Amino acid sequence: xxxxxxxxxxVFFVLLLLSAKPMGLYMARVYERKKTWLDPxxxxxxxxxYRLTGVDADAEMRWTEYGVAMLIFSCATLLLTYAVERxxxxxxxxxxxxxxxxxxxxxxxxxxxxxxxxxxxAYVPEQTMSYxxxxxxxxxxxxxxxxxxxxxxxxxxRGISRRESKTLGNFWVDxxxxxxxxxxxxxxxxxxxLVSQGAIQNFKPYDTATVIEPQQVTAPGPDGKPATTTVTxxxxxxxxxxxxxxxxxxxxxxxxxxxANSAHPFENPTPLSNLLEMLSIFLIPAGLCITLGRxxxxxxxxxxxxxxxxxxxxxGVLTCYWAEAQPNPLLxxxxxxxxxxxxxxxxxxxxxxxxxxxxxxFATVTTDASCGAVNSMHDSFMPLGGMVPMVNIxxxxxIFGGVGSGLYGxxxxxxxTVFIAGLMVGRTPEYLGKKIQAYDVQLSxxxxxxxxxxxxxxxxxxxxxxxxxxxLSNHGPHGLSQIxxxxxxxxxxxxxxxxxxxxxxxxxxxxxxxxxxxGRFLMAIPMLAVxxxxxxxxxxxxxxxxxxxxxxxxxxxxxxxxxxxxxLTFFPALSLGPILEHLLLRVGTSFS
Amino acid sequence: xxxxxxxxxxxxFFIVAVLYVYGCDSLKGGSDHA
Numbered sequence: 001x002x003x004x005x006x007x008x009x010x011v012f013f014v015l016l017l018l019s020a021k022p023m024g025l026y027m028a029r030v031y032e033r034k035k036t037w038l039d040p041x042x043x044x045x046x047x048x049x050y051r052l053t054g055v056d057a058d059a060e061m062r063w064t065e066y067g068v069a070m071l072i073f074s075c076a077t078l079l080l081t082y083a084v085e086r087x088x089x090x091x092x093x094x095x096x097x098x099x100x101x102x103x104x105x106x107x108x109x110x111x112x113x114x115x116x117x118x119x120x121x122a123y124v125p126e127q128t129m130s131y132x133x134x135x136x137x138x139x140x141x142x143x144x145x146x147x148x149x150x151x152x153x154x155x156x157x158r159g160i161s162r163r164e165s166k167t168l169g170n171f172w173v174d175x176x177x178x179x180x181x182x183x184x185x186x187x188x189x190x191x192x193x194l195v196s197q198g199a200i201q202n203f204k205p206y207d208t209a210t211v212i213e214p215q216q217v218t219a220p221g222p223d224g225k226p227a228t229t230t231v232t233x234x235x236x237x238x239x240x241x242x243x244x245x246x247x248x249x250x251x252x253x254x255x256x257x258x259x260a261n262s263a264h265p266f267e268n269p270t271p272l273s274n275l276l277e278m279l280s281i282f283l284i285p286a287g288l289c290i291t292l293g294r295x296x297x298x299x300x301x302x303x304x305x306x307x308x309x310x311x312x313x314x315x316g317v318l319t320c321y322w323a324e325a326q327p328n329p330l331l332x333x334x335x336x337x338x339x340x341x342x343x344x345x346x347x348x349x350x351x352x353x354x355x356x357x358x359x360x361x362f363a364t365v366t367t368d369a370s371c372g373a374v375n376s377m378h379d380s381f382m383p384l385g386g387m388v389p390m391v392n393i394x395x396x397x398x399i400f401g402g403v404g405s406g407l408y409g410x411x412x413x414x415x416x417t418v419f420i421a422g423l424m425v426g427r428t429p430e431y432l433g434k435k436i437q438a439y440d441v442q443l444s445x446x447x448x449x450x451x452x453x454x455x456x457x458x459x460x461x462x463x464x465x466x467x468x469x470x471x472l473s474n475h476g477p478h479g480l481s482q483i484x485x486x487x488x489x490x491x492x493x494x495x496x497x498x499x500x501x502x503x504x505x506x507x508x509x510x511x512x513x514x515x516x517x518x519g520r521f522l523m524a525i526p527m528l529a530v531x532x533x534x535x536x537x538x539x540x541x542x543x544x545x546x547x548x549x550x551x552x553x554x555x556x557x558x559x560x561x562x563x564x565x566x567x568l569t570f571f572p573a574l575s576l577g578p579i580l581e582h583l584l585l586r587v588g589t590s591f592s
Numbered sequence: 593x594x595x596x597x598x599x600x601x602x603x604x605f606f607i608v609a610v611l612y613v614y615g616c617d618s619l620k621g622g623s624d625h626a
Contacts (some may be wrong), residue, residue: 064617067613071609071613075602075603079599079601079602082598082599105598108601111602313612439619442619443616510601513604521606521609522609522612525609525612525613529613529616529617529619
C-alpha cells in the first residue's frame with residue numbers, strides 16, 4: 001500500500017461527502033413535488049406523459065397497489081427487452097454488424113438481468129447485441145430499473161414519515177419524477193464529460209485495424225483439432241458508449257457496452273473518468289441517506305445511516321487494498337515490490353492505468369453498491385481480496401447499495417437493529433416515534449432470510465451437478481467461489497462475476513435469471529409491506545425509553561447487526577471458498 | 593417453443609409475485625401485541 005493510493009481513496013471519500021448533501025436535498029424536493037429549477041423545462045413533459053398514459057398524478061396508492069404497479073411495469077419491460085433481443089436481426093435499424101437474434105436462454109437471462117438492475121452479462125456485448133438492442137432493450141432499462149429502486153426507497157421513507165396514512169404515494173409519479181428530474185439531467189451532463197475524456201459515441205460499423213506485429217494463434221479448428229492461423233487485423237468495436245456508460249454507473253446498473261466493461265479505454269478512458277465513475281456509483285445512494293433525514297425530519301438519522309455505510313465501505317476497501325498490495329507467494333523470483341515502474345502487489349487482471357489502489361477501490365465501491373461494473377477482473381484477485389466484493393454483496397447490497405434498493409435494504413436492517421435494542425432494554429421498540437410490532441419484524445426477517453436462501457440453495461445444487469461444474473475454469477475452493485459469487489451477484493442484483501465461470505449455459509442462464517428476479521421482487525415486496533404498515537401508525541413523541549437512531553451508539557449497533565447477520569449466514573460457505581484458498585495458497589497449493 | 597416457455601415463465605413469476613403481495617398483506621391482523 002502506498003501513500004499515493006491512500007490519498008486517492010481519501011479524495012474519493014471527501015468528494016462523496018461533499019456531493020451527498022446537495023444531491024439528497026435535491027431528491028427530497030423532487031419526490032415531495034416541491035419547486036426545482038428544472039420545473040419550467042420538465043414540468044410540461046411530465047404533464048404530457050401523464051395525459052398520454054392516463055395517470056392521475058394526485059391519486060395515492062396503498063402499498064399493495066404500489067407493489068402491483070411496480071410488478072406490472074417490470075413485467076412489461078422485461079418482455080419488451082426479451083422481444084427486442086429475439087428480433088434484433090429482423091429490425092433494419094442500428095445493426096451495422098448484422099448481428100443475429102439472441103438465443104432464447106441468453107435473451108431471457110439478460111432481460112431478467114436488466115429488469116432487476118443486475119446487469120449480469122453472460123455474453124460478449126459487442127459480439128451479441130445490436131446498437132438498437134443496447135439502447136432500446138438495455139440502456140432504457142438502466143433508467144427504468146434505477147428509477148423503480150428509487151421509487152421504492154421513497155415509498156419506504158414515506159412509510160416512516162407519514163402519520164396514520166393508508167398510502168405511500170403514487171408509483172407512476174415517483175417513477176416519472178425520478179427519471180426526468182434526477183437520472184436524465186445528470187446523465188446528459190455526465191455523458192458529455194465522458195466524451196471529453198475520450199469515451200466514444202457513434203453509430204458507425206466496427207473499425208478494422210492492421211496490427212503492427214502479426215500474431216500466431218492456435219485454436220481448435222472446424223474438425224476439433226488445433227489449427228494455427230496468423231492474425232493480421234484487429235476489429236475495434238464502436239457504438240453509442242458514452243450515453244450508456246453514464247446511466248450504467250449513475251443507476252448502479254453496471255452492464256458494459258464492451259465485454260471488458262470499465263477496464264476498456266472507450267468506456268473508462270482516463271484516471272479522471274475512473275474517479276467520476278466511482279463517485280457516480282455512490283452519488284444517489286449516499287444522497288438518499290440525506291433525503292431520508294430530510295423527509296423524516298431527522299437529519300441526524302440520515303447521517304447516522306450514512307456513517308454506518310461509510311464504516312463498512314472503509315473496512316472493505318482497507319481489506320481489499322491490503323490483500324491486493326501483497327505479493328503473490330507463488331511467483332517465486334519475481335520482484336513484486338512497489339517501485340517507480342511498478343505499483344507492486346498482485347497486478348493480474350488489473351489495468352496498468354489504474355493500478356492496485358484504484359482497482360481495489362473500484363471493486364469495493366461497485367460491490368458495496370449493486371453496480372457490478374468492473375475496471376479489473378475480480379476472479380484474478382488474491383483470495384482475500386476477491387472475498388471482499390463477495391462479502392460486500394452478501395451484506396445485502398446496503399453499503400450505500402443500489403439506487404434505492406441500498407437504502408431500503410439498510411432500513412430493514414435498522415428495523416432489526418431497533419428491535420434487538422428494544423429486546424435488550426425490555427421495551428416495545430420504536431423507530432422515529434413508530435412502534436415496531438410483530439408484523440414489521442416478521443416481514444423484515446422474511447426480507448433478510450430470502451436472500452441467503454436463494455444464494456446458498458442454488459449454489460448447493462450447482463456443486464452437485466456435473467453440467468454446472470463443467471462451466472468452471474478452476475477446481476477446488478476457487479471453483480466453489482466462482483459458483484458462490486455468481487449466485488450472490490445475481491441475487492444481490494450486482495452483476496459482477498468471477499468471470500472464469502462460463503455462465504452462458506442452459507443451467508446457469510435460467511437459474512441465475514430466477515435468482516435475479518427473486519432477489520429483486522421477493523425482497524422488495526415484504527419491504528413495501530413494512531412501509532405500508534408503518535405509514536398507518538401514529539408517531540409517538542420522543543421519550544426517554546426510545547432508542548435514539550441518530551447517535552453513534554446506534555451506528556455501532558447497526559454495523560454490528562449487519563456484520564453478524566452476514567457473517568453468521570455466509571461464513572461456512574466462505575470458509576470453504578476464499579478462506580480455504582487463501583490458507584492453501586500460503587503453503588503453495590493452487591488449483592487449475 | 594422455447595420462446596413460449598420463457599414468456600409463460602415470466603408471466604408465471606409475476607403472477608406469483610402479485611399473489612405474494614396479497615399474501616404479505618393478509619399476514620397482518622391479530623399478530624401484534626404492543
